[in-house]
Amino acid sequence: MLKNRMIRVVTFTFTMIFSGLLLMIALIDMFIWQQSFYQCVSKLFALDEGANEGYVIATAAAGFIYSIASDYRIRKKKRSQQS
Protein backbone atom coordinates (compact mmCIF):
# COMPACT_ATOMS: atom_id res chain seq x y z
CA MET A 1 0.00 0.00 0.00
CA LEU A 2 2.74 2.39 1.03
CA LYS A 3 4.75 1.41 -2.04
CA ASN A 4 1.82 2.24 -4.32
CA ARG A 5 1.45 5.64 -2.68
CA MET A 6 5.12 6.38 -3.18
CA ILE A 7 4.78 5.64 -6.88
CA ARG A 8 2.21 8.43 -7.41
CA VAL A 9 5.03 10.91 -7.68
CA VAL A 10 3.88 12.86 -10.78
CA THR A 11 0.42 13.54 -9.34
CA PHE A 12 1.97 14.49 -6.02
CA THR A 13 4.40 16.87 -7.76
CA PHE A 14 1.55 18.39 -9.79
CA THR A 15 -0.53 19.02 -6.66
CA MET A 16 2.45 20.39 -4.76
CA ILE A 17 3.44 22.83 -7.52
CA PHE A 18 -0.13 23.87 -8.28
CA SER A 19 -1.11 24.58 -4.68
CA GLY A 20 2.28 26.11 -3.87
CA LEU A 21 2.11 28.59 -6.73
CA LEU A 22 -1.47 29.57 -5.91
CA LEU A 23 -0.47 30.10 -2.28
CA MET A 24 2.45 32.22 -3.45
CA ILE A 25 0.19 34.42 -5.59
CA ALA A 26 -2.23 34.85 -2.67
CA LEU A 27 0.60 35.81 -0.30
CA ILE A 28 2.03 38.34 -2.76
CA ASP A 29 -1.44 39.86 -3.28
CA MET A 30 -1.89 40.03 0.50
CA PHE A 31 1.40 41.87 0.86
CA ILE A 32 0.89 44.35 -1.97
CA TRP A 33 -2.82 45.08 -1.79
CA GLN A 34 -3.16 44.77 2.00
CA GLN A 35 -6.06 42.32 1.78
CA SER A 36 -6.90 39.34 3.96
CA PHE A 37 -5.77 35.86 2.97
CA TYR A 38 -9.39 34.78 2.47
CA GLN A 39 -10.05 37.72 0.12
CA CYS A 40 -6.96 36.94 -1.96
CA VAL A 41 -7.74 33.23 -2.24
CA SER A 42 -11.41 33.80 -3.11
CA LYS A 43 -10.29 36.31 -5.77
CA LEU A 44 -8.12 33.59 -7.31
CA PHE A 45 -10.96 31.10 -7.60
CA ALA A 46 -13.67 33.55 -8.60
CA LEU A 47 -14.67 33.24 -12.26
CA ASP A 48 -14.97 36.71 -13.82
CA GLU A 49 -18.00 37.21 -16.02
CA GLY A 50 -17.17 37.40 -19.70
CA ALA A 51 -13.64 36.10 -19.14
CA ASN A 52 -12.52 32.79 -20.58
CA GLU A 53 -10.82 31.41 -17.50
CA GLY A 54 -12.54 28.13 -18.25
CA TYR A 55 -9.93 27.48 -20.95
CA VAL A 56 -6.98 27.60 -18.58
CA ILE A 57 -8.87 25.69 -15.90
CA ALA A 58 -9.52 22.99 -18.49
CA THR A 59 -5.83 22.82 -19.45
CA ALA A 60 -4.79 22.67 -15.80
CA ALA A 61 -7.29 19.82 -15.37
CA ALA A 62 -5.79 18.15 -18.46
CA GLY A 63 -2.37 18.45 -16.78
CA PHE A 64 -3.76 16.76 -13.68
CA ILE A 65 -5.30 13.90 -15.67
CA TYR A 66 -2.04 13.51 -17.60
CA SER A 67 -0.11 13.28 -14.35
CA ILE A 68 -2.43 10.51 -13.09
CA ALA A 69 -1.97 8.70 -16.42
CA SER A 70 1.83 9.12 -16.14
CA ASP A 71 1.80 7.59 -12.68
CA TYR A 72 -0.27 4.68 -13.97
CA ARG A 73 2.23 4.20 -16.82
CA ILE A 74 5.20 4.27 -14.44
CA ARG A 75 3.51 1.75 -12.14
CA LYS A 76 2.70 -0.54 -15.03
CA LYS A 77 6.28 -0.34 -16.28
CA LYS A 78 7.64 -1.15 -12.83
CA ARG A 79 5.31 -4.11 -12.45
CA SER A 80 6.30 -5.53 -15.83
CA GLN A 81 9.98 -5.12 -14.93
CA GLN A 82 9.42 -6.94 -11.62
CA SER A 83 7.63 -9.85 -13.28
Place this chain on the structure above:
Amino acid sequence: MSKKLVENISLWQLAVLMFTFEIGSVAVVGVGTDTKQDAWIAVGVATVLGAGLVWFYVYLLKQLPGRNLFEMITFCFGKWLGKIIGLLYVYYFLYISARVLRDFCELITSVIFENTPIEVISITMVGICAYMLYLGLEVFGRTGEVFIPYVFTFIILIGLAILFSGEFQMKNLLPILGDGLGPILKHVFPRLLTFPFGELVTFMVIIPYVSHFAKAAKVSVFTVLISGFIIIYGTVIEIASLGARQMERTVFPLLSAAREISLLEFIERVDLVIVFVVMFGIITKVSVFLFGGLKGLEHIMNIPYRYLVFPVSMIIGYIAIQISANNAEHIEEGIRFIPLYMHIPFQIIIPILMAPLLIWKVKKQKRRSDANGSR
Protein backbone atom coordinates in the same frame (compact mmCIF):
# COMPACT_ATOMS: atom_id res chain seq x y z
CA MET B 1 13.30 5.61 -12.64
CA SER B 2 16.10 8.05 -11.86
CA LYS B 3 18.00 7.24 -15.05
CA LYS B 4 19.06 10.53 -16.62
CA LEU B 5 19.52 11.32 -20.29
CA VAL B 6 22.80 13.04 -21.09
CA GLU B 7 22.17 16.16 -23.12
CA ASN B 8 24.74 18.64 -24.34
CA ILE B 9 24.62 22.03 -26.00
CA SER B 10 27.50 23.82 -27.69
CA LEU B 11 29.03 27.10 -26.50
CA TRP B 12 27.43 28.90 -29.43
CA GLN B 13 24.01 27.53 -28.49
CA LEU B 14 24.57 28.67 -24.90
CA ALA B 15 25.46 32.16 -26.15
CA VAL B 16 22.37 32.24 -28.38
CA LEU B 17 20.08 31.17 -25.54
CA MET B 18 21.59 33.72 -23.18
CA PHE B 19 21.28 36.50 -25.73
CA THR B 20 17.63 35.83 -26.56
CA PHE B 21 16.87 35.28 -22.87
CA GLU B 22 18.25 38.75 -22.08
CA ILE B 23 16.44 40.46 -24.93
CA GLY B 24 13.11 38.68 -24.24
CA SER B 25 11.15 40.69 -21.65
CA VAL B 26 13.34 43.79 -22.08
CA ALA B 27 12.00 44.20 -25.61
CA VAL B 28 8.45 44.00 -24.22
CA VAL B 29 8.46 46.27 -21.19
CA GLY B 30 11.66 48.26 -21.67
CA VAL B 31 14.15 48.99 -18.90
CA GLY B 32 15.43 52.01 -17.04
CA THR B 33 12.43 54.20 -17.91
CA ASP B 34 12.53 55.80 -14.43
CA THR B 35 15.95 57.30 -15.19
CA LYS B 36 14.44 59.14 -18.19
CA GLN B 37 16.99 60.20 -20.84
CA ASP B 38 19.82 58.58 -18.85
CA ALA B 39 18.25 55.11 -19.09
CA TRP B 40 20.99 53.97 -21.51
CA ILE B 41 23.71 54.91 -18.98
CA ALA B 42 21.87 52.95 -16.27
CA VAL B 43 21.68 49.95 -18.60
CA GLY B 44 25.42 50.30 -19.31
CA VAL B 45 26.30 50.28 -15.61
CA ALA B 46 23.95 47.33 -15.01
CA THR B 47 25.54 45.43 -17.90
CA VAL B 48 29.02 45.67 -16.38
CA LEU B 49 27.70 44.59 -12.96
CA GLY B 50 25.61 41.86 -14.65
CA ALA B 51 28.71 40.49 -16.38
CA GLY B 52 30.39 40.28 -12.96
CA LEU B 53 27.37 38.49 -11.53
CA VAL B 54 27.38 35.92 -14.34
CA TRP B 55 31.11 35.36 -13.89
CA PHE B 56 30.36 34.64 -10.21
CA TYR B 57 27.66 32.10 -11.14
CA VAL B 58 30.02 30.26 -13.50
CA TYR B 59 32.78 30.44 -10.87
CA LEU B 60 30.47 28.60 -8.45
CA LEU B 61 29.67 26.00 -11.11
CA LYS B 62 33.40 25.49 -11.78
CA GLN B 63 33.93 24.41 -8.18
CA LEU B 64 31.82 21.32 -8.86
CA PRO B 65 32.08 20.60 -12.60
CA GLY B 66 29.16 18.74 -14.14
CA ARG B 67 26.73 19.54 -11.34
CA ASN B 68 23.85 21.97 -11.70
CA LEU B 69 22.46 24.52 -9.25
CA PHE B 70 20.23 22.03 -7.43
CA GLU B 71 22.97 19.44 -7.02
CA MET B 72 25.26 22.19 -5.72
CA ILE B 73 22.65 23.32 -3.20
CA THR B 74 22.28 19.76 -1.90
CA PHE B 75 26.08 19.43 -1.75
CA CYS B 76 26.36 22.63 0.30
CA PHE B 77 23.33 22.49 2.58
CA GLY B 78 22.84 18.75 2.98
CA LYS B 79 20.02 16.50 1.80
CA TRP B 80 16.97 17.93 3.58
CA LEU B 81 17.81 21.62 3.84
CA GLY B 82 19.14 21.38 0.28
CA LYS B 83 15.83 19.94 -0.91
CA ILE B 84 13.86 22.71 0.82
CA ILE B 85 16.03 25.47 -0.70
CA GLY B 86 15.88 23.65 -4.05
CA LEU B 87 12.09 23.56 -3.85
CA LEU B 88 12.02 27.31 -3.15
CA TYR B 89 14.13 27.81 -6.30
CA VAL B 90 11.68 25.62 -8.24
CA TYR B 91 8.78 27.86 -7.13
CA TYR B 92 10.81 30.95 -7.99
CA PHE B 93 11.66 29.71 -11.50
CA LEU B 94 8.11 28.61 -12.25
CA TYR B 95 6.58 31.80 -10.87
CA ILE B 96 8.90 34.00 -12.97
CA SER B 97 8.19 31.81 -15.98
CA ALA B 98 4.45 32.53 -15.53
CA ARG B 99 5.16 36.26 -15.15
CA VAL B 100 7.20 36.37 -18.36
CA LEU B 101 4.45 34.51 -20.18
CA ARG B 102 1.90 37.02 -18.89
CA ASP B 103 4.07 39.92 -20.19
CA PHE B 104 3.88 38.45 -23.66
CA CYS B 105 0.15 37.67 -23.43
CA GLU B 106 -0.55 41.29 -22.49
CA LEU B 107 1.50 42.53 -25.44
CA ILE B 108 -0.17 40.24 -27.95
CA THR B 109 -3.74 40.86 -26.78
CA SER B 110 -3.32 44.62 -26.75
CA VAL B 111 -1.36 44.97 -30.01
CA ILE B 112 -2.13 42.21 -32.50
CA PHE B 113 -4.84 39.80 -31.41
CA GLU B 114 -7.20 42.26 -29.78
CA ASN B 115 -10.23 39.99 -29.97
CA THR B 116 -8.47 36.78 -28.99
CA PRO B 117 -8.85 35.75 -25.33
CA ILE B 118 -5.61 36.08 -23.36
CA GLU B 119 -6.11 32.51 -22.13
CA VAL B 120 -5.77 31.16 -25.67
CA ILE B 121 -2.45 32.97 -26.18
CA SER B 122 -1.20 31.67 -22.84
CA ILE B 123 -2.10 28.05 -23.61
CA THR B 124 -0.64 28.22 -27.13
CA MET B 125 2.66 29.73 -26.04
CA VAL B 126 3.18 27.41 -23.11
CA GLY B 127 2.30 24.49 -25.40
CA ILE B 128 5.17 25.46 -27.73
CA CYS B 129 7.60 25.75 -24.82
CA ALA B 130 6.44 22.40 -23.41
CA TYR B 131 6.90 20.63 -26.75
CA MET B 132 10.38 22.10 -27.21
CA LEU B 133 11.47 21.07 -23.71
CA TYR B 134 9.95 17.62 -24.10
CA LEU B 135 12.19 17.13 -27.13
CA GLY B 136 15.16 18.09 -24.98
CA LEU B 137 17.80 20.71 -24.32
CA GLU B 138 19.60 19.97 -27.59
CA VAL B 139 16.48 20.73 -29.64
CA PHE B 140 15.98 23.89 -27.60
CA GLY B 141 19.55 24.98 -28.37
CA ARG B 142 19.18 24.24 -32.09
CA THR B 143 15.90 26.21 -32.25
CA GLY B 144 17.78 29.19 -30.87
CA GLU B 145 20.48 28.74 -33.50
CA VAL B 146 17.90 28.80 -36.31
CA PHE B 147 16.20 32.02 -35.20
CA ILE B 148 19.10 34.11 -33.88
CA PRO B 149 20.15 35.64 -37.26
CA TYR B 150 16.62 37.01 -37.75
CA VAL B 151 16.39 38.35 -34.21
CA PHE B 152 19.74 40.11 -34.43
CA THR B 153 19.15 41.52 -37.93
CA PHE B 154 15.66 42.77 -37.13
CA ILE B 155 16.82 44.64 -34.01
CA ILE B 156 19.64 46.35 -35.93
CA LEU B 157 17.35 47.17 -38.88
CA ILE B 158 14.67 48.71 -36.65
CA GLY B 159 17.22 51.22 -35.33
CA LEU B 160 18.42 52.09 -38.83
CA ALA B 161 14.84 52.41 -40.12
CA ILE B 162 13.97 54.85 -37.31
CA LEU B 163 17.12 56.82 -38.15
CA PHE B 164 16.23 57.04 -41.86
CA SER B 165 12.57 57.86 -41.08
CA GLY B 166 13.80 61.07 -39.44
CA GLU B 167 12.24 60.13 -36.08
CA PHE B 168 15.60 59.83 -34.37
CA GLN B 169 16.02 63.05 -32.33
CA MET B 170 19.43 63.26 -30.66
CA LYS B 171 18.23 66.19 -28.54
CA ASN B 172 15.91 63.78 -26.68
CA LEU B 173 19.03 62.23 -25.14
CA LEU B 174 20.04 65.54 -23.53
CA PRO B 175 20.87 66.59 -20.87
CA ILE B 176 23.21 63.74 -20.08
CA LEU B 177 23.37 63.06 -16.32
CA GLY B 178 21.09 66.05 -15.71
CA ASP B 179 20.10 64.73 -12.26
CA GLY B 180 23.56 63.36 -11.47
CA LEU B 181 24.60 59.76 -10.86
CA GLY B 182 22.33 59.23 -7.82
CA PRO B 183 19.06 58.26 -9.58
CA ILE B 184 20.97 55.97 -11.95
CA LEU B 185 22.73 54.04 -9.21
CA LYS B 186 19.46 53.83 -7.26
CA HIS B 187 17.76 52.34 -10.28
CA VAL B 188 20.60 49.96 -11.14
CA PHE B 189 20.33 48.25 -7.76
CA PRO B 190 18.13 46.33 -7.33
CA ARG B 191 15.88 46.74 -10.37
CA LEU B 192 18.21 46.79 -13.37
CA LEU B 193 20.77 44.39 -11.98
CA THR B 194 18.15 41.80 -11.09
CA PHE B 195 16.11 42.26 -14.26
CA PRO B 196 17.34 41.16 -16.78
CA PHE B 197 20.92 40.29 -15.72
CA GLY B 198 20.42 38.55 -12.40
CA GLU B 199 17.79 36.31 -13.93
CA LEU B 200 20.69 34.50 -15.58
CA VAL B 201 20.93 32.53 -12.33
CA THR B 202 18.64 30.08 -14.15
CA PHE B 203 21.55 29.28 -16.47
CA MET B 204 23.25 27.61 -13.51
CA VAL B 205 20.96 24.73 -14.46
CA ILE B 206 21.95 24.81 -18.16
CA ILE B 207 25.68 25.68 -18.16
CA PRO B 208 26.78 22.28 -16.72
CA TYR B 209 25.40 20.68 -19.92
CA VAL B 210 27.68 22.75 -22.18
CA SER B 211 30.12 20.58 -24.12
CA HIS B 212 33.20 22.83 -23.53
CA PHE B 213 32.51 23.72 -19.93
CA ALA B 214 35.98 25.26 -19.40
CA LYS B 215 35.15 28.11 -21.76
CA ALA B 216 31.65 28.73 -20.39
CA ALA B 217 32.71 31.66 -18.19
CA LYS B 218 34.30 33.61 -21.05
CA VAL B 219 31.37 32.94 -23.39
CA SER B 220 28.78 33.85 -20.74
CA VAL B 221 30.46 37.14 -19.82
CA PHE B 222 30.97 38.05 -23.48
CA THR B 223 27.32 37.25 -24.28
CA VAL B 224 26.09 39.38 -21.38
CA LEU B 225 28.20 42.29 -22.65
CA ILE B 226 26.87 41.87 -26.21
CA SER B 227 23.25 41.61 -25.05
CA GLY B 228 23.81 44.61 -22.77
CA PHE B 229 25.08 46.54 -25.79
CA ILE B 230 21.95 45.59 -27.76
CA ILE B 231 19.72 46.62 -24.83
CA ILE B 232 21.56 49.99 -24.73
CA TYR B 233 20.98 50.29 -28.49
CA GLY B 234 17.25 49.57 -28.04
CA THR B 235 16.99 52.02 -25.13
CA VAL B 236 18.70 54.79 -27.15
CA ILE B 237 16.22 54.14 -29.99
CA GLU B 238 13.29 54.40 -27.57
CA ILE B 239 14.52 57.63 -25.96
CA ALA B 240 15.53 59.29 -29.22
CA SER B 241 12.31 58.48 -31.06
CA LEU B 242 9.73 58.81 -28.26
CA GLY B 243 11.41 61.19 -25.84
CA ALA B 244 11.95 60.46 -22.14
CA ARG B 245 8.47 61.54 -21.02
CA GLN B 246 6.54 59.51 -23.56
CA MET B 247 8.81 56.52 -23.00
CA GLU B 248 7.97 56.62 -19.29
CA ARG B 249 4.24 56.58 -20.04
CA THR B 250 4.31 53.95 -22.80
CA VAL B 251 3.55 50.36 -21.80
CA PHE B 252 5.54 48.80 -24.66
CA PRO B 253 8.22 51.40 -25.60
CA LEU B 254 10.15 49.54 -28.31
CA LEU B 255 6.93 48.66 -30.07
CA SER B 256 5.75 52.27 -29.96
CA ALA B 257 9.12 53.38 -31.34
CA ALA B 258 8.85 50.89 -34.21
CA ARG B 259 5.42 52.30 -35.07
CA GLU B 260 7.07 55.62 -35.87
CA ILE B 261 8.88 54.06 -38.83
CA SER B 262 7.72 55.26 -42.23
CA LEU B 263 10.15 54.78 -45.11
CA LEU B 264 9.30 56.15 -48.58
CA GLU B 265 5.65 56.18 -47.47
CA PHE B 266 5.73 52.48 -48.26
CA ILE B 267 7.45 50.57 -45.46
CA GLU B 268 5.16 51.08 -42.45
CA ARG B 269 3.72 49.11 -39.52
CA VAL B 270 6.97 47.23 -38.98
CA ASP B 271 6.06 46.79 -35.32
CA LEU B 272 5.22 43.20 -36.25
CA VAL B 273 8.96 42.62 -36.67
CA ILE B 274 9.39 43.63 -33.02
CA VAL B 275 6.60 41.22 -32.09
CA PHE B 276 8.57 38.45 -33.82
CA VAL B 277 11.72 39.32 -31.86
CA VAL B 278 9.73 39.52 -28.63
CA MET B 279 7.94 36.26 -29.33
CA PHE B 280 11.16 34.34 -29.79
CA GLY B 281 12.72 36.03 -26.78
CA ILE B 282 9.74 35.14 -24.61
CA ILE B 283 9.63 31.54 -25.82
CA THR B 284 13.31 31.22 -24.87
CA LYS B 285 12.86 32.92 -21.52
CA VAL B 286 9.77 30.95 -20.48
CA SER B 287 11.46 27.73 -21.62
CA VAL B 288 14.68 28.44 -19.72
CA PHE B 289 12.80 29.18 -16.49
CA LEU B 290 10.54 26.19 -17.04
CA PHE B 291 13.56 23.97 -17.71
CA GLY B 292 15.17 25.27 -14.50
CA GLY B 293 12.05 24.41 -12.52
CA LEU B 294 11.71 21.00 -14.13
CA LYS B 295 15.36 20.11 -13.53
CA GLY B 296 14.87 21.10 -9.91
CA LEU B 297 11.85 18.83 -9.63
CA GLU B 298 13.82 16.04 -11.32
CA HIS B 299 16.48 16.38 -8.64
CA ILE B 300 14.07 16.69 -5.71
CA MET B 301 11.51 14.06 -6.73
CA ASN B 302 14.05 11.73 -8.39
CA ILE B 303 12.02 11.33 -11.57
CA PRO B 304 12.98 12.18 -15.22
CA TYR B 305 11.79 15.70 -15.98
CA ARG B 306 10.03 14.63 -19.19
CA TYR B 307 7.23 13.07 -17.13
CA LEU B 308 6.59 16.49 -15.63
CA VAL B 309 6.87 18.71 -18.74
CA PHE B 310 3.20 18.62 -19.75
CA PRO B 311 1.56 18.84 -16.29
CA VAL B 312 3.85 21.63 -15.05
CA SER B 313 3.51 23.57 -18.32
CA MET B 314 -0.26 23.48 -17.98
CA ILE B 315 0.11 24.90 -14.48
CA ILE B 316 2.23 27.73 -15.90
CA GLY B 317 -0.48 28.49 -18.49
CA TYR B 318 -3.04 28.68 -15.70
CA ILE B 319 -0.89 30.68 -13.28
CA ALA B 320 0.03 33.23 -16.00
CA ILE B 321 -3.65 34.17 -16.11
CA GLN B 322 -4.30 34.02 -12.35
CA ILE B 323 -1.16 35.96 -11.44
CA SER B 324 -2.95 39.31 -11.63
CA ALA B 325 -6.32 40.72 -12.61
CA ASN B 326 -4.96 43.14 -15.23
CA ASN B 327 -1.76 44.53 -16.75
CA ALA B 328 -1.53 47.48 -14.34
CA GLU B 329 -1.63 45.11 -11.34
CA HIS B 330 0.91 42.85 -13.04
CA ILE B 331 3.38 45.71 -13.61
CA GLU B 332 2.85 47.05 -10.08
CA GLU B 333 3.72 43.66 -8.56
CA GLY B 334 6.74 43.46 -10.86
CA ILE B 335 8.06 46.78 -9.59
CA ARG B 336 7.13 46.71 -5.91
CA PHE B 337 7.53 43.10 -4.86
CA ILE B 338 9.51 40.93 -7.25
CA PRO B 339 12.95 42.64 -7.34
CA LEU B 340 13.25 43.09 -3.60
CA TYR B 341 11.65 39.97 -2.18
CA MET B 342 12.25 37.41 -4.90
CA HIS B 343 15.11 38.41 -7.21
CA ILE B 344 17.59 39.57 -4.56
CA PRO B 345 17.33 36.48 -2.30
CA PHE B 346 17.47 33.95 -5.13
CA GLN B 347 19.89 35.74 -7.44
CA ILE B 348 22.29 37.28 -4.97
CA ILE B 349 21.87 36.29 -1.30
CA ILE B 350 21.66 32.48 -1.62
CA PRO B 351 24.55 32.20 -4.14
CA ILE B 352 26.70 34.45 -1.91
CA LEU B 353 25.84 32.33 1.15
CA MET B 354 26.58 29.21 -0.84
CA ALA B 355 30.03 30.35 -2.07
CA PRO B 356 32.11 29.96 1.14
CA LEU B 357 30.35 26.70 2.03
CA LEU B 358 31.00 25.33 -1.43
CA ILE B 359 34.68 26.30 -1.48
CA TRP B 360 35.20 24.86 2.03
CA LYS B 361 33.41 21.59 1.27
CA VAL B 362 35.21 21.11 -2.07
CA LYS B 363 38.59 21.68 -0.38
CA LYS B 364 37.64 19.21 2.36
CA GLN B 365 36.62 16.63 -0.23
CA LYS B 366 39.89 17.13 -2.13
CA ARG B 367 41.98 16.78 1.02
CA ARG B 368 40.16 13.58 1.87
CA SER B 369 40.64 12.10 -1.59
CA ASP B 370 44.34 13.11 -1.58
CA ALA B 371 44.79 11.41 1.79
CA ASN B 372 43.07 8.27 0.47
CA GLY B 373 45.23 8.38 -2.67
CA SER B 374 48.52 8.64 -0.72
CA ARG B 375 47.59 5.54 1.33
